[in-house]
Amino acid sequence: MTQALAFSLPLAASLLAAGILAAAASSLKRKNALLGRRLDQNAQELERLQRSFARFAPAALVERIVSDGLLAGGERREVTVLFADIRGFTHLSEGLDPGVVIDMLNGYFLQMCTTIRAHHGHVTRLMGDGIMSVFGALERNPWHVQDAVEAALDMRAALGRYNETLRTRGLPQLGFGVGIHCGTVVAGLVGSDEMQEFTVMGDAVNVASRVEALTRQFEVDILVTDEVRGRLGERFQMSRQQAVAIKGKSLPIVTWSVLN
Amino acid sequence: MAKLLNEIEWGMPLLAFASNTAYESQLTKRLSPWLGEALLALGEPEKVAHAPLKLMGVAYFVASQENACRYCYGTARALMKIWGYSEKQIQDLEHEASLAGGLTRRVVEFARKLAKSNPSPAREDREGLLRDGLSPEAISEIAACVVKACFANRMASFMALPPNLDMENLPDSFVGRVFGFFLRKQMVPRRAPPPEGYRNEGPCAAIIAAAGETWIAAWLRRLTDGWLASPVLPNRSKLLMLAVIAKQLDSQLCEEEAVRGLGREGLAEPEIATIMATLSSTSLSPLEATLLRWTRDTVWYEPRVIQNTTRRLLAEVGEETTLEAVGTAAVGNTLARLSLVRQ
Numbered sequence: 050m051t052q053a054l055a056f057s058l059p060l061a062a063s064l065l066a067a068g069i070l071a072a073a074a075s076s077l078k079r080k081n082a083l084l085g086r087r088l089d090q091n092a093q094e095l096e097r098l099q100r101s102f103a104r105f106a107p108a109a110l111v112e113r114i115v116s117d118g119l120l121a122g123g124e125r126r127e128v129t130v131l132f133a134d135i136r137g138f139t140h141l142s143e144g145l146d147p148g149v150v151i152d153m154l155n156g157y158f159l160q161m162c163t164t165i166r167a168h169h170g171h172v173t174r175l176m177g178d179g180i181m182s183v184f185g186a187l188e189r190n191p192w193h194v195q196d197a198v199e200a201a202l203d204m205r206a207a208l209g210r211y212n213e214t215l216r217t218r219g220l221p222q223l224g225f226g227v228g229i230h231c232g233t234v235v236a237g238l239v240g241s242d243e244m245q246e247f248t249v250m251g252d253a254v255n256v257a258s259r260v261e262a263l264t265r266q267f268e269v270d271i272l273v274t275d276e277v278r279g280r281l282g283e284r285f286q287m288s289r290q291q292a293v294a295i296k297g298k299s300l301p302i303v304t305w306s307v308l309n
Numbered sequence: 310m311a312k313l314l315n316e317i318e319w320g321m322p323l324l325a326f327a328s329n330t331a332y333e334s335q336l337t338k339r340l341s342p343w344l345g346e347a348l349l350a351l352g353e354p355e356k357v358a359h360a361p362l363k364l365m366g367v368a369y370f371v372a373s374q375e376n377a378c379r380y381c382y383g384t385a386r387a388l389m390k391i392w393g394y395s396e397k398q399i400q401d402l403e404h405e406a407s408l409a410g411g412l413t414r415r416v417v418e419f420a421r422k423l424a425k426s427n428p429s430p431a432r433e434d435r436e437g438l439l440r441d442g443l444s445p446e447a448i449s450e451i452a453a454c455v456v457k458a459c460f461a462n463r464m465a466s467f468m469a470l471p472p473n474l475d476m477e478n479l480p481d482s483f484v485g486r487v488f489g490f491f492l493r494k495q496m497v498p499r500r501a502p503p504p505e506g507y508r509n510e511g512p513c514a515a516i517i518a519a520a521g522e523t524w525i526a527a528w529l530r531r532l533t534d535g536w537l538a539s540p541v542l543p544n545r546s547k548l549l550m551l552a553v554i555a556k557q558l559d560s561q562l563c564e565e566e567a568v569r570g571l572g573r574e575g576l577a578e579p580e581i582a583t584i585m586a587t588l589s590s591t592s593l594s595p596l597e598a599t600l601l602r603w604t605r606d607t608v609w610y611e612p613r614v615i616q617n618t619t620r621r622l623l624a625e626v627g628e629e630t631t632l633e634a635v636g637t638a639a640v641g642n643t644l645a646r647l648s649l650v651r652q
Binding site: 085189191192195280281282283 | 557585591
């Protein structure tokens, strides 16, 4: 009896220990499976968010933000900046029904943004009736200067076609001014926790904006800086404008209007 | 964030064919011999000398997904199933976010970066693969596998080859289930010693050297020699296309190789510099100007967009020239991406 007890006690203890271990292993397995499922759910949720976000920002930008954490700290890039603005749109829209104004503006943006994208540019911001776009910011583009000027020429043609449709609808014609400059900028995501946007900052941006404003002074539609012209080769016909002082520059700048 | 199979927008085939069956074999007859042979070779199971077999399959699969090639991605997905990968394992590779760490994940990241090359894999990426136990030869072979996928993806995407649904449905079909073992033996990569008597001599040898002493390197050597020997497009035009792709990818080795070749074709260096800086010059023929503009869009693209652009090219320059241009762009992207591994 004592012998039997002496034999069965360690056996029972071993069985108990094995049972506890098996239960622990089974519980661990369940937890692992649960963890795996949650990980999968989170990964899918992350991907779903990325895809939703892709509707509001260029896919290439989303890609780089996600994969490289791009632009959180900013990147220095050599780019070409293009500003476009509708001439006198505020005055023009005063006598029109708000719905018609929005419709006209959306039609204009559709034409212009499609053209910019077709020339490898990225629209970074719409400001009222103005467009800011950048060439060479998101992927390597050794031809960003030519792309911007070709985009501007095609925007001119697209606006001509759009004006035809406006004319047939009995609506006023639109005119625009485009300013182009190239240089080094800092590209990055800026904003608060609630709202962020991809943008480029630097002298090249300010100059491009001022050059766009000069189109009104010179009464031309497409104006580029001397730096842009110097990188274009002989393909474009241009006309030199007088040097003028612009805000933020100590020396007057020379600009060229692009004929074709 | 690569697209999934059902998210890829895919246009109608570039070329019309008499029948919708055996499209691939009908196509190879309309291509230049060098291009037809290269495509036929793509259908053979890969011979692998150094890299782990499964990682070669993984690299080809994720590169095809990254390039959003509906045809190759669908075929590679079916091959992975035939190989024995479960749907869950395949989805893990596709989503990557749910892929566990370790060598496979590192290979997936490396393959995706090289396929995209925006930016290209950095030295740390290769060092990571070494740390995780891959030999330099195996890394070269995986890189070669990725650029081979880039070639196949471009050929299929630019011509909008209709998805091979027979192949895609094979793993889940009755035949696929019953004869799975035999299909595996026929279709998936197999181990083989490095090719005997392989000599990497001739144009672009410095670039092809990045593929190591492998079967893919031998395929690349034949591809490059056949491409340059083809009379359909002048060599000058082909090398200009290569230079454009290399410049866009910042592939210095490849650009230098192209510029040297253009020098041999009689184009002076200042002229080459002008063309490369502006993609235009009075010395370009109208055909070259058209081809260069199309070529730059072959580096990064949305399939539907490049398919439309290629259709316009076909209307402008005709079938023979377009098919040769498609082959040239595919070769150019393959060589330029491979050379990035050496930079």
